[in-house]
Amino acid sequence: MAFTEGGIGNDEYKAAMRRHPAGVTIVTLDSKDGPVGFTATSFASLSMNPPLISFNIALSSSSIKALHAADSIVVHLLGEHQQHLAQRFSRSSDQRFSDESLWGRLETGEPVLHGTPIWMRATIHRLIPAGDHTLVIGLITRMHNENDDEASSAPLLYHEGRYHRPTPLGP
Secondary structure, eight states: OOOOOTBBHHHHHHHHHTTTTTTTTEEEEEEEEEEEEEEOOOEEETTTTTTTTEEEEEOOOOOOOHHHHHSSSEEEOOOOOGHHHHHHSSSSHHHHTTTTGGEEOOOOSOOOETSSSSEEEEEEEEEETTTEEEEEEEEEEEEEEEEEETTTTOOOOEEEEEOOOOOOOOO
16 A cells, blocks of 8 residues: 555545535647646635736646647636536547537637636646646636626536536525
8 A cells, every 4th residue: 555645545535625616627728739638626816916826737738748848828717517528628638629610719729618618828837847747827818707607507517536516505
């Protein structure tokens, strides 16, 4: 059994973290070799002033080199109707952008996914090595918020290895 620096086992750590639900995002960026994207559940708001966001990416990710070379990214906050995109962007990198009807490009070049309730463009503010991941901090430069019925659907959540939608507990 492998142990983390703190003395707990990796399996124990993974089991505990699987119990914490997370919102599902897809991060996209442009690279010299074409569009790059990946699913990220570690997204968080970091600061209001300036407007900063953060997420983690594994050093073993097929997207890590492109991210380190990028100046900007687009983070898509997925709705429950976009589980198919979360699954697509969790697969091998050659399948992620193969269906060109699912995405377009911003005037600044980054790929953007159609039908995403909220997406935000950010410049890379800081990349911080953190264990077997890199912590990415982005400065929001543009925000897009859909106001139609599909976009106002519930957010897509990930918990215990499955996708979920939130349900209210009461008034």
